[in-house]
Each structure stands twice: as structure tokens, then as C-alpha cells.
Amino acid sequence: MTPEQENQWLFVAETRDLAEGERRVVAGPDEDILVVHTDGIILAVGNQCSHQALPLDEGALDGDLITCPYHNAQFCLRTGEALSAPAYEPISCYDIKVEDGRIYVAQEPRSN
Numbered sequence: 001m002t003p004e005q006e007n008q009w010l011f012v013a014e015t016r017d018l019a020e021g022e023r024r025v026v027a028g029p030d031e032d033i034l035v036v037h038t039d040g041i042i043l044a045v046g047n048q049c050s051h052q053a054l055p056l057d058e059g060a061l062d063g064d065l066i067t068c069p070y071h072n073a074q075f076c077l078r079t080g081e082a083l084s085a086p087a088y089e090p091i092s093c094y095d096i097k098v099e100d101g102r103i104y105v106a107q108e109p110r111s112n
């Protein structure tokens, strides 16, 4: 294990490498994690739509909303809440920390 994994944090990117509007997918222990820089904040959610478990990372961003590219369900990236059909269940959310110009995401989702 790397030091980041022992600390329950996964390295995402240098802050300078994740500009506004950009995104990364990080392999977590339970699911892939989507990290986005949007509206001046970095947010992270499980990269799996709650409708048919397809990946969200190609979805359109609008502030703290992401639209699933498959059937257009929308989710709040801050809370994971499903905001429109055909998804009704929330997606998981992950904490982010920034230290010494490096972005990390928690390995485990937070309980919303």
C-alpha cells in the first residue's frame, strides 16, 4: 500500500492539473470515483448512475449538477441526490482534501 492508501485517501491529481470544468476517474476499493472541479469547488461522487449502473463521467456538468449521458437522469454532486427520472436512488459522495497542492479523495463514501 502507498502512504495515501494507508491514510484512507487516494491521490487524484495536482491542483494545477485539474482545472475548472475538468474531471478525473479514480479507482476506489468499492467503485470508481468521479472527481470534478466545477464552480470553483472540487466534488467527488461514485462514478455509477443509480439507474442502470452505467458510468457518469462523460455526463454534462452544470454547476453542481451532472447529467447521466445514457438516459439523462440528473444528480447533485454535493449531496448525491437524484434530481430527475429515470434515477430515483442517490449516488455516493466522497470527501476531498487538498494538501500541498495535491488533491486527494477519501477511499470510502461519506454517509449523507
Ligand code: FES
Pocket (backbone or CB within 6 Å): 049, 050, 051, 052, 053, 054, 068, 069, 070, 071, 072, 073, 086, 087
Ligand atoms: S444509466 Fe443513467 S439514467 Fe440510465
